[in-house]
Amino acid sequence: MSLPRWLTPVQPTLRLRLTLVYGAVFLAAGLLLLGVTYVLFDQQLDRSFNDRYTTEPGRTKQVFFVHDGVRLSGDAAIEWLRRQELELRGAAVTSLLTQGMIALVMVGGVAMGLGWVVAGRVLAPLRLVTETARKIAAAPMAERGLHERIALDGPPDEVKDLADTFDTMVERLDHSFDGQRRFVANASHELRTPLTLNRALVELAMHRRTASADVKELGESLLEINARHERLIGGLLLLARSEQEVADRSPVDLADVVTHVVAQTAADAAAAGIAVYEVTAPAPTTGDALLLERLVHNLVENGVRYNVDDGTGWVRVVSRTVPGGRVEVEVSNTGPSVPPYDVPLLFKPFHRNSSERPLTGTSAGLGLSIVRSVATAHGGDVRARPRDGGGLIVVASLPASPDLFTL
Numbered sequence: 001m002s003l004p005r006w007l008t009p010v011q012p013t014l015r016l017r018l019t020l021v022y023g024a025v026f027l028a029a030g031l032l033l034l035g036v037t038y039v040l041f042d043q044q045l046d047r048s049f050n051d052r053y054t055t056e057p058g059r060t061k062q063v064f065f066v067h068d069g070v071r072l073s074g075d076a077a078i079e080w081l082r083r084q085e086l087e088l089r090g091a092a093v094t095s096l097l098t099q100g101m102i103a104l105v106m107v108g109g110v111a112m113g114l115g116w117v118v119a120g121r122v123l124a125p126l127r128l129v130t131e132t133a134r135k136i137a138a139a140p141m142a143e144r145g146l147h148e149r150i151a152l153d154g155p156p157d158e159v160k161d162l163a164d165t166f167d168t169m170v171e172r173l174d175h176s177f178d179g180q181r182r183f184v185a186n187a188s189h190e191l192r193t194p195l196t197l198n199r200a201l202v203e204l205a206m207h208r209r210t211a212s213a214d215v216k217e218l219g220e221s222l223l224e225i226n227a228r229h230e231r232l233i234g235g236l237l238l239l240a241r242s243e244q245e246v247a248d249r250s251p252v253d254l255a256d257v258v259t260h261v262v263a264q265t266a267a268d269a270a271a272a273g274i275a276v277y278e279v280t281a282p283a284p285t286t287g288d289a290l291l292l293e294r295l296v297h298n299l300v301e302n303g304v305r306y307n308v309d310d311g312t313g314w315v316r317v318v319s320r321t322v323p324g325g326r327v328e329v330e331v332s333n334t335g336p337s338v339p340p341y342d343v344p345l346l347f348k349p350f351h352r353n354s355s356e357r358p359l360t361g362t363s364a365g366l367g368l369s370i371v372r373s374v375a376t377a378h379g380g381d382v383r384a385r386p387r388d389g390g391g392l393i394v395v396a397s398l399p400a401s402p403d404l405f406t407l
Contacts (some may be wrong), residue, residue: 014126015119022115023108030104045089059117125152125159135171146174191233199226251401252292254283254319254329257385261296262317269304274302274333275314283319283327285398287378292398295374296329298367299394303333306392326380327400335391343384343392347372371396 012020049285132150149170152163154374205211206219262278269276285292303315318330337348349369372382380398387393 014030015116018122019112019116022119023112026111026115027104027108034097034104037100038093041092041096042089045085045092109152113290125154125163128152129163132166146170146177192230195226195230195233199223199230202226216304248288249286250289252287252289252366254279254292254296254327254398256286257289257296258291258317258319258329261293261300264297265300265304268301268316272304272307273309273311273313274304274307276304277314277316279316279318281318281320283321283329284401285327285378286401287398291374291377295371295396296331298371299329299331299396302367302394303392304330307333307335308390321400322397324396325400328395328397330393330395332387332393333391334387334389337390338386338392340386343386346384346392347382368394 128150129152132148135145135148149167149286150163151167154160202219202222206216206223211219258280262276266276266357300315300317303317307313307315315331315333318332319328320330347368349366361389361395368382368384375382375396375398378398380396382394382396384392384394
């Protein structure tokens with residue numbers, strides 16, 4: 001059981017710990033210096049008294065003086081001087097130790113303040129490393145922030161070595177992500193050509209007058225397989241494109257997109273025995289209209305595909321504007337129960353629900369992956385949760401642009 005946040009002990013920062021270490025070292029050195037000074041003063045005081053008022057064996061020294069009209073000599077004079085020495089020693093203790101301790105504490109406070117400033121200057125390069133790492137981590141997609149560099153200037157010390165090593169690591173990751181995107185895009189483009197050629201050859205063989213029934217049946221199977229491969233490659237191309245940041249944006253109302261997509265998928269939904277309900281409200285945003293259409297299309301298509309097959313299934317599509325300057329598209333459906341721990345896996349590429357309808361088992365496993373990539377490219381996000389009674393509720397949230405559609 002974890003403690004509440006307000007009961008969790010606060011961990012001191014490195015800057016605070018360094019300041020405390022500086023202050024502790026200064027106070028320890030000050031106390032040592034004060035103690036050594038007192039010991040040396042005490043020894044010097046004893047030596048001075050013994051040199052003045054004691055003699056070597058076999059010799060005598062007479063001491064006498066007049067104090068307050070009374071003449072003191074001999075042991076009485078020495079005793080009086082001893083008392084004066086004790087008073088002087090006590091005054092020295094008060095001045096050196098007590099007042100010196102107060103002065104040491106005051107100077108120690110000043111030293112800790114200077115230590116705080118010095119620690120901040122020393123740790124400034126590390127804060128720059130942290131801020132750069134935080135920018136990379138806060139980027140909408142991991143590879144989006146990899147163009148950030150620390151580029152620390154300064155003498156070649158341990159901190160600069162750390163910053164340069166971090167820059168090198170980020171640069172290699174950036175090249176790796178770029179190479180991966182280029183590979184997916186190039187491979188998908190290269191694979192389209194033989195698939196197109198295969199489809200043309202199969203259709204040519206099927207439509208010959210001499211083609212037998214077996215050849216036509218085989219051709220239908222080959223065309224179905226070829227079409228599935230084309231959808232897979234098209235999905236890979238779209239996924240590679242959607243992972244690029246959208247720079248050229250135009251006004252888009254998600255309500256119009258929902259209406260268009262529902263009309264497009266009406267025939268497939270009716271063939272599958274699924275009722276599609278549309279609830280639209282203005283949801284203005286900006287972005288790539290084709291990518292946003294693909295986002296909504298994949299959500300609706302998944303809602304139809306992963307549904308019940310007894311004729312009672314439905315899909316509900318909602319567009320709306322929500323507080324906080326966001327617009328949302330929510331797609332909910334009936335269907336088999338989805339365990340909560342399985343929901344995050346649905347957004348991974350090539351992951352398909354085991355309960356996919358056999359009749360519509362044409363998914364390449366990229367639908368929700370593309371949805372998340374498109375939403376992220378537009379500065380949004382996607383979340384999902386199981387629906388009570390079975391099925392799923394998926395919400396795509398994007399930044400709103402309320403001024404674009406006001407008259």
